[in-house]
Amino acid sequence: MDQQDAAERVAATPYTLGSGARELLKWLALVMMTGDHVAKVVFGGYLPVASELGRVAFPLFALVMACNLAQPGADLGKSIRRLLFWGVIAQPVHALAFGGWLPVNILLSFVVAALVILALERQRAWLLLLAGGVLPAFVDYQWIGVAVVVLGWIGFRRRLWWLPLLGLAALCWHNGNGWALFSVPVLLAVGRVRWTVPRWRWAFYVYYVGHLALLAAYAQLLR
Structure with missing residues (x-):
């Protein structure tokens, strides 16, 4: 019986990327995303290497987020509120940079994915229908993007x-x-690798909004 309990505890333990590794992956993804955004706004949509690496950014973000939310004691509500706050701030400059309000920026995309996870955890059918069935129509990568986060979680x-x-x-x-x-x-x-990367949470969000603001200014000057 003890061996069975031990096996069940091991099976229930999530695979853990260290905090430093998650932070490093997040910044690597942000650099890749920045290159892709520059390619789209400055170079008309494509820049060799930068555009290809841009396709790696979203899955890295998604898997890091999935790992964060899978940690014991993860506060889904807090994560949703933080992503929503910065996503709302970023959306106007995102729209100016890319010439439209849809799809919404990646922070709001991850809000939708987190809401699906919240619905699954709390068994809220109405929230699952809204977040998993309707809202993905407005985010980047749509239902597939949300599925990457949820399946990773x-x-x-x-x-x-x-x-x-x-x-x-x-x-x-x-x-x-x-x-x-x-x-x-x-x-x-x-x-x-056991990385010792400090967690600069606010710096990440400020950088995200800031680089979009610079691209928005550049895009408006060209129009």
């Missing part, structure tokens, strides 16, 4: 390492290329 919590690959495969189909799968070796390589 389930995979980290249940130790089903193959499950996030289904979402990444769908993302590759959506993008028309296989670059999203490159996020897996990047995550594994970074995750094997």
Whole structure:
């Protein structure tokens, strides 16, 4: 009986990327995303290498977020409020930079994914219908993007390492290329090292809004 209990505890323990590794992956993804945004706004949509690496940014963000939310004691409500706050601030400059209000910026996309996870945890059918069925129509990568986060969250919590690959495969189909799968070796390589990267939470959000504001200013000067 003791051995069975121990086995169940191991099976229920989420795979853990260290805090430093998660922070490093988040900043790597932000740099990749910045390059992709510059390619879209400054170079008319495509810049070699930068545009390809941009396809890696979203799955890295999604898997890091999934791992964060899978940690014991993760505060879903706090994460949703923080993402919503900064996502609302970022949305006007995001719209000015890219010439439209839809799809919404990535922070609001992750709000939708977190709401789906909240609905699953609290068994709220109406919230699941809204967040999983309706709201993805307004976010980048739509239902596939939300699925990458949710499948990653389930995979980290249940130790089903193959499950996030289904979402990444769908993302590759959506993008028309296989670059999203490159996020897996990047995550594994970074995750094997114990990094001591400080957690600059506010700096991350300020940078995200700031780089969009600069791109928005550039886009408005050209119009």
